[in-house]
Amino acid sequence: MAAELTAPELIAKHRPTLDQALEAIRTRAYWSPHPEHPKAYGEDGSLDAAAGKAAFDALLGNRLDLTDQPGIDDWVGEEVSPYGIELGVTYPHADLDVLLPAMRAGRRAWRDAGAELRAMVCLEILKRISDRTHQFAHAVMHTSGQAFMMAFQAGGPHAQDRGLEAVAYAYAEQIRTPGTAEWTKPQGKRDPLALAKTFTPVPRGIGLVIGCNTFPTWNGYPGLFASLATGNAVLVKPHPRAVLPLALTVRIARDVLAEAGFDPNLVALAAERPGEGIAKTLALRPEIKIIDYTGSTAFGDWLEANARQAQVYTEKAGVNTVIVHSTDDYKGMLSNLAFSLSLYSGQMCTTPQNLLIPRDGITTDQGPKTFDEVTADLARAVDGLLGDDARANALLGAIVNPDVKARLEAAAGLGEVALASREVTNPEFPGAVVRTPVIVKLDGAKPDDEAAYMSECFGPVSFAVAVDSVTDAAELLRRTVREKGAMTVGAYTTDAEVEETIQEVCLDESAQLSLNLTGGVYVNQTAAFSDFHGSGGNPAANAALTDAAFVANRFRVVEVRRQA
Amino acid sequence: MAAELTAPELIAKHRPTLDQALEAIRTRAYWSPHPEHPKAYGEDGSLDAAAGKAAFDALLGNRLDLTDQPGIDDWVGEEVSPYGIELGVTYPHADLDVLLPAMRAGRRAWRDAGAELRAMVCLEILKRISDRTHQFAHAVMHTSGQAFMMAFQAGGPHAQDRGLEAVAYAYAEQIRTPGTAEWTKPQGKRDPLALAKTFTPVPRGIGLVIGCNTFPTWNGYPGLFASLATGNAVLVKPHPRAVLPLALTVRIARDVLAEAGFDPNLVALAAERPGEGIAKTLALRPEIKIIDYTGSTAFGDWLEANARQAQVYTEKAGVNTVIVHSTDDYKGMLSNLAFSLSLYSGQMCTTPQNLLIPRDGITTDQGPKTFDEVTADLARAVDGLLGDDARANALLGAIVNPDVKARLEAAAGLGEVALASREVTNPEFPGAVVRTPVIVKLDGAKPDDEAAYMSECFGPVSFAVAVDSVTDAAELLRRTVREKGAMTVGAYTTDAEVEETIQEVCLDESAQLSLNLTGGVYVNQTAAFSDFHGSGGNPAANAALTDAAFVANRFRVVEVRRQA
Structure with missing residues (x-):
């Protein structure tokens, strides 16, 4: 399939943003490419307030357009907004024995794309999400119960910042080892030993993102983009009360992947029936090699103890x-x-x-x-x-x-x-x-x-x-x-x-x-690229958003060495 | 206590080596500061062949000089060389309820020393080990059964390389986040929000190194130095048949720490009685936050499943x-x-x-x-x-x-x-x-x-x-x-x-x-700074020696932010 989005186009469009993000995580000064003000949207293809609201309204009462996902065996969804509205949106329910193998099919091409192109594809996904920030704001508001402005900012630009931050860390981590090396070891008077070596970042498998009710995008994006940018496929299992924002995200990711010439099944949604508890089933599947989870301590502890085949990143409860x-x-x-x-x-x-x-x-x-x-x-x-x-x-x-x-x-x-x-x-x-x-x-x-x-x-x-x-x-x-x-x-x-x-x-x-915070910065707010969210060093969370440890084990480096 | 080794002296002596190591892990070209040839030793304070042999012989039949370790409740050791010699060396057996708390006492000063000084102290330890390579060669030979030349090279310079490599990765990882940052967020016409931030790498606690019989130093040094360089204390639990090389290492580390003005109890030895199985007890102690293990798949799997309070790095068995x-x-x-x-x-x-x-x-x-x-x-x-x-x-x-x-x-x-x-x-x-x-x-x-x-x-x-x-x-x-x-x-x-x-x-x-290896490089040999040992991505090992993932989670970064 010919890619509609070519690598050179993507690099020309997004490499400067990636470079700025890399600089930001190095200095940890203030930076964000995603405007916080609702009025900043509406030009250059982004939806303004009215268009965003209309796009959200158009979703209500309908199947979300994910009919291209493999293994759909039902359509499910019973979201009721904390503001009292029944969303009436339904989502594909998957036959895992069809979906999970299908998610592996695109693995090789995604791996061979390399760290830079993967980062560019992730940035294109984030750009399209950003363009629809007004639509996401309503989706986040009516699943989390956040007030509109908070849903707009925390669910929109701040979540996108956290996603971009994860992409930057993932990229930086993957290029720390060079793609090739010449190794020549002197042997005194004899000829030196010489090897030609290649180093390839390889994914672990499928990453599972288990979303939460209160911050579906903000807490979901770091794991999603960290896993995707490091070459893994990503299965998104939203909280049953907050499916819509992540389902929209999956739709956009699949579109961008396909347009860039990759298998859209590298990102998929796993919605569930009420009380189905699909997270437990998914977490123990051998295909799932990475889990990102935000939620209760009880289930987070369960994941850490039981999902032994996976790298498990948890944000649980704490007492602040x-x-x-x-x-x-x-x-x-x-x-x-x-x-x-x-x-x-x-x-x-x-x-x-x-x-x-x-x-x-x-x-x-x-x-x-x-x-x-x-x-x-x-x-x-x-x-x-x-x-x-x-x-x-x-x-x-x-x-x-x-x-x-x-x-x-x-x-x-x-x-x-x-x-x-x-x-x-x-x-x-x-x-x-x-x-x-x-x-x-x-x-x-x-x-x-x-x-x-x-x-x-x-x-x-x-x-x-x-x-x-x-x-x-x-x-x-x-x-x-x-x-x-x-x-x-x-x-x-x-x-x-x-x-x-x-x-x-x-x-x-x-x-x-x-x-001694007395002004307009609050203890409960952190800024991507500068503040760490959690430390990963106390029982509230085993990982911090985002640092090198959050990304370094989502891939491995395979070396091939040949006599030179 | 006035330090005999001051920070400026240590930096002047070892910073160039660290810089070369950092360059080597970036290019992965051939590099080593540790000579492979036995005749290279004997000057500048290093032991030559005869002096190394004599130093080894002097150990036999005696208590190893670790009397300064806290909580000694017995002296144990029954090593018999695979070459048929009874070593007759005994080592302190520890009352863990005394030793483990004592190992925490020096934690704050070691943390506050910062990444660079910690790296310098580690390099001084490695230098002193290097000076005694001939002595270590005999100790490795008569515990592992390796032939002398292999014990010399793999147990000496190659092991020291792997330790230095771990220090370089640990240092590089800790300085990725700056020590301080000024964060200024524009607020349109209002005054910007401004925060002053500090970022401090903090250790997890005590790292436990569980040594193996065949490569006590080569497999033990990466975890030991990775944990120590990231600010943790390190307790070394050698294989009961291969205590001597690691006990000598602990002795040297304690000396250097003390001379540099730190608590020597940041590094200690835990020897055991035959059949005591102290590794299981230690692995579950709440003070132990990191475990590095080389050995059987059965015990490695047990550690991964049960030592839930710790980061567990294992190298187990595989079929090559x-x-x-x-x-x-x-x-x-x-x-x-x-x-x-x-x-x-x-x-x-x-x-x-x-x-x-x-x-x-x-x-x-x-x-x-x-x-x-x-x-x-x-x-x-x-x-x-x-x-x-x-x-x-x-x-x-x-x-x-x-x-x-x-x-x-x-x-x-x-x-x-x-x-x-x-x-x-x-x-x-x-x-x-x-x-x-x-x-x-x-x-x-x-x-x-x-x-x-x-x-x-x-x-x-x-x-x-x-x-x-x-x-x-x-x-x-x-x-x-x-x-x-x-x-x-x-x-x-x-x-x-x-x-x-x-x-x-x-x-x-x-x-x-x-x-297609047909010359003087063999499939079973890897070179530090260039080759990864294992991938951490298949059942033989959950970590690779050495990459960023091996060090990034041994410390956390604590941020303190203040209104500017």
């Missing part, structure tokens, strides 16, 4: 801590924390859960504040931030599923409520379950309270935990990271010694630390 | 294949193969086991040769190579343990013997068990023969397997690598299409291929 010791910007601290607790109703793996505050209070630029004052002021800050319903809806989004709602409702019974959760009405989507966060006071010295603050309570629930001293806070932080893991740690202190203590805990327990 | 299809240098092929089968009595994980030869014969520069002719000619080549007892002893070394001897004796019953094994007398060491290799003819079409050629028969045993065609040979190669794994594959063919077919199998199954 913020230590509040002192600040020279009390107002900035409160508003920063209030935003972090509220964003997407606390349904981020990076949202702070435990706020450790000395029971004797803290020092601030507004004078000393007692534990109760800090807690009350934070509650007021959240109230202020979310007082206006329109702004509350724009920040909170919707509760993603009934489990989160149940946890939120139960949280009020765990201790003294410093800030009660309230219902917010969404006039555009009356079916949406929208709730403000709850803050519950606990005592770090009470063994009864420990069960609450030492477990992940995913959702809009935070605990203000009174501790005897900042030393105790640091020790509790250490124990929490070591036993439960953490995606993020935050701290507020103006004391260099305290800062050093907290930093040492984070270095010792491998946790990513944000210090 | 050579396909013999055609050659334009029949004599060179035979002598090359004869050497490969004979070297160290076939007791290398890289020694060819199955020689797949078409039953209709092969084409050569000396006319067509039938299966029987090839087999007989190869037998004659081995006989010729080993006909002289002095040369036989110098090439074969001694049988490392009674299991190998028993397998060798049983092999003759597996099929028609093309070349019988014979006993060789070692006049210098009458107690040595020295045997020439056996070659047994099997039929690839007979199911009964499959049990033999599809199992690893470690030792001086090879099978000449008759196959119907070279296509069948390629398919058998594929099945062997996929099911049993392979450290090496060799092939002889003058046919481009056959070469392509075999190469494709190796790329598809991740096996390292040597083509």
Whole structure:
């Protein structure tokens, strides 16, 4: 088949972007090729707001166009938006004994394409996804429950950044060994020994991406693109409540692969029936050599223990801590924390859960504040931030599923409520379950309270935990990271010694630390090309997004040596 | 404590070597800083042959000087040389509840030293080992059973090369992320967001090196130096029959660490009583976060399945294949193969086991040769190579343990013997068990023969397997690598299409291929900085020596970000 997209065209179009990405991961300065502003879209073939909305609406109630996937034995899908809409989109259900062998067919050509062309194809896929960011925004919003602007940014440009970052790491890793080498070893007076060597990056097999409900694209793209760029085929198994964004991604990837002259079956979708639990079956298939997973600790641990034939990369649950010791910007601290607790109703793996505050209070630029004052002021800050319903809806989004709602409702019974959760009405989507966060006071010295603050309570629930001293806070932080893991740690202190203590805990327990954030950067947000997402060194995740370790074992290098 | 070795001194002394190593792993051209010739030693503080022998003799019958290790509760050791000498050296047996906590004490200073200084300390350790290469040669000879010259080269310079290679990869990996970054994100008309970030490589904990009997230093150094250079402490658990070379290594490492101002307990030895099986206990200790293992498939698989708290790097058993299809240098092929089968009595994980030869014969520069002719000619080549007892002893070394001897004796019953094994007398060491290799003819079409050629028969045993065609040979190669794994594959063919077919199998199954070797390079030898040892992509090993994947997950990067 003649390729519609030739290698020289792809290289001319995308190599400069790849080079910029390679420079960004080297300097870790700010960089992104994907605009964050919705109005930046609509020219050069990208969809504007109206066209994106129309493209999303056109999907509803229909089969997603993946009829070209091999081994379709049914069409499935029962997604209901957290905003109350039934999506009515159905997706191919696969006969794995047909689909998985078909995914191997294109393996050799994809391997022989080499690292650069594979990267270019991945960048073309990302470009087409970027062009449809407005459509993806609605798809992410109506599966994750994120508010539109967050779905647009986190599900669009930020997810694309993470995908591109993975491609850059994958490319950099594959070219570290040269394609050929001449090896000549002196032998004194005799002729030297001489060999001609070739080195070829070879894929492991099929990568399985197990998507999550809350960030289908942001958490799905790193693994998808890391595996694809290193020569593997990729099977995408979305969360049953968040199929659409990844199914659209698969459709685009298949189109680009075919246009570039490769087998479209290098990327495929595995949708499932309700309760089918296909992830377990897939994870143990011998064809699956790589697994990328985001979700519960229980299933992540199961994958790590049982999917022994595969490289398993997991992001699981953790308990994120913020230590509040002192600040020279009390107002900035409160508003920063209030935003972090509220964003997407606390349904981020990076949202702070435990706020450790000395029971004797803290020092601030507004004078000393007692534990109760800090807690009350934070509650007021959240109230202020979310007082206006329109702004509350724009920040909170919707509760993603009934489990989160149940946890939120139960949280009020765990201790003294410093800030009660309230219902917010969404006039555009009356079916949406929208709730403000709850803050519950606990005592770090009470063994009864420990069960609450030492477990992940995913959702809009935070605990203000009174501790005897900042030393105790640091020790509790250490124990929490070591036993439960953490995606993020935050701290507020103006004391260099305290800062050093907290930093040492984070270095010792491998946790990513944000210090004294009072402005427009939040502890729960990371930027691709600069911030690592997780460390891979504590129980919250066995991998970081993205570093060399995330890509280096997705391929192997095969050497062929010949006498020269 | 004031360091006797200062950082500037170490950098001045070793940075040029590190830079050369970094260049070598980038080009993969020939390079080594460690002389192969015994006569190259004796100046600049290195031991010459006599001094090395004397230093080895001085160890015999004594406690190895490791009295400074914490938690010594006994002295153990019952090594008997395969050459018949009782070494009589004893080593500290550790109370793990004392030793392991003590090994954590120096962690912070070693982490804070940074990647470059850690690399310099590792290079100083390697330099001191290199200076004592003659002493190590005897220690390796009298634990592994290698002949002196092989023990000298493989146990000395080649092992040191592999250690240095691991240091270079570890260093390169740790500096891929900058130490600091300024991140400034434009915000349209508003002030940009600005963060100052630091990135610190942090160790995982304690690395455990589980040594093997046959190549204690060569197989032990990559993991030891990769873990140490990435900031971890390292506990060395040698094979009970091959303690001495690694114990000497630990002694040197502890001295250098102390002289450079670090805690010597960052490196320690765990010797064991006969039958104690301490590796299982150690592998499950929570302090152990990295394991490097060389040995049986059964225990390697057990480690991978059970040591879930650790990164586990294994080199296990495989079945190595050579396909013999055609050659334009029949004599060179035979002598090359004869050497490969004979070297160290076939007791290398890289020694060819199955020689797949078409039953209709092969084409050569000396006319067509039938299966029987090839087999007989190869037998004659081995006989010729080993006909002289002095040369036989110098090439074969001694049988490392009674299991190998028993397998060798049983092999003759597996099929028609093309070349019988014979006993060789070692006049210098009458107690040595020295045997020439056996070659047994099997039929690839007979199911009964499959049990033999599809199992690893470690030792001086090879099978000449008759196959119907070279296509069948390629398919058998594929099945062997996929099911049993392979450290090496060799092939002889003058046919481009056959070469392509075999190469494709190796790329598809991740096996390292040597083509048409007829001179002084052998399929069972690899050179550090250029050749990968294993691929990490088939069942013989889950890691390759050495690539980025071997080092990238031994540390994590912790980011601390502050508002700028």
